[in-house]
Amino acid sequence: MNKQEEARHMALATLATPTPAEQLASPLEYILAEHFRQRTLCWTIDRIADDRARDEECIAAVLRFLREEFGPHVIDEEEDLFPLLRRRAEPEDRIDEVLGALSQEHAADKFDANAILEDLDGAKAGKRFTKTFRALLHRFAANERRHLVVENAIVLPLARVRLTVDDLHNLGRRMAARRGIDFRGFSHAV
Ligand SMILES: [Fe+2]
Ligand SMILES: [Fe+2]
Structure with missing residues (x-):
């Protein structure tokens, strides 16, 4: 396996492997782990944009991730983490x-993700993507990478300082409920 193939293999494995549910006991670590998987999503999207031939396996992985995992993460932040942080910040x-x-x-990003989902899914097998669509893929990946830098460098460190143990417990509980995960059995190492 050459270096590129190895990177592709690892990216597909990362996208297919959910963050362990137990990590919801430390919800900020769970979010950080999700951000790592989203960086992998960006790498895969850039690769799809640059590929001469369609890589159906990568396309399927991106479609699944955008459909199933992207939405709940944004809701975690919009409905739970950001409001908590606004309340606790000085x-x-x-x-x-x-x-x-x-x-x-x-x-x-949601707007772009929906456009990507539609075009990626609807594109005919064997047909090359248009230049405009490739530009959309690169734009989404670049925007998302910048977004992740801000969340990792500013939002999560501040949340670690400002949120209380109860806040973190409630955050983890709500994130678990959003994913249909039973939260009661975890040891809460916040
Ligand atoms: Fe995020
Ligand atoms: Fe975000």
Whole structure:
């Protein structure tokens, strides 16, 4: 297996392997792990855009991830993490503007993700993607990477400092419920 094939193989495995449910006991670590998988999603999307031939396995992995996993993660942040952080942040944290920008990006990325889903799914096997569609794929991956940098570098470190043990417990519980996971059995190593 050459280096590129190995990277492709690892990317497919990462996209197919959910973050372990037990990690919801430390919900910020769970979100960080999800961000790692989303970086892999970006890598795979760039690869699809640059591929001369359609890689059906990569396309199927991206379609599944966007359909099943992308939405719940954004809801975790929009409905649970960001409101909690707004409530707990101190004025000197100046987090409102950052969270506002991230929310706008969530809306824009959702719009692009839906366009990608539609075109990726509807494209005929064997037909090359248009230049416009390739540009859309690259744009989505680039925007998403920037978004992840801000969340990992600013939002998660602040949440680690400001959220209380109860906040983290409730966050994990709500994220588990969103995924139909029974939260009661976990040891809560927040
Ligand atoms: Fe995120
Ligand atoms: Fe986000």
